[in-house]
Amino acid sequence: MRVLMQFGGCFLLGLVMAVLLLGGLMFAGAFGVIELWLFTGKPLASLALWALPGGFWQGLTGLVDAARNAALRSFLELCAALGQGALLLAAGFYRLWYRRAGGGQ
Numbered sequence: 001m002r003v004l005m006q007f008g009g010c011f012l013l014g015l016v017m018a019v020l021l022l023g024g025l026m027f028a029g030a031f032g033v034i035e036l037w038l039f040t041g042k043p044l045a046s047l048a049l050w051a052l053p054g055g056f057w058q059g060l061t062g063l064v065d066a067a068r069n070a071a072l073r074s075f076l077e078l079c080a081a082l083g084q085g086a087l088l089l090a091a092g093f094y095r096l097w098y099r100r101a102g103g104g105q
Helices: 002-028 031-039 042-051 054-061 070-099
Strands: none
Touching: 002 031, 002 070, 031 070, 042 070
């Protein structure tokens, strides 16, 4: 349980850092980098829209054909890209703080 709490804290910090990084990239006008980052979320968003039933998406969003809605797809791509970035940062933070010093065992 302690390991899950530690990794959850690292993930939360990674998510905050990813959102701040996205804001910094937007402020700097680096939209090409943002497009590349969002491109990493496309496969996971497409998989979620394909694998989960249409009734789930309709109940969640209120859209009849949610899998074909461009706005929903774009939002899912953003969430997936932010989540992947946060997960990478969380893994680094966890390794830095808990695994290197042997504090996770």
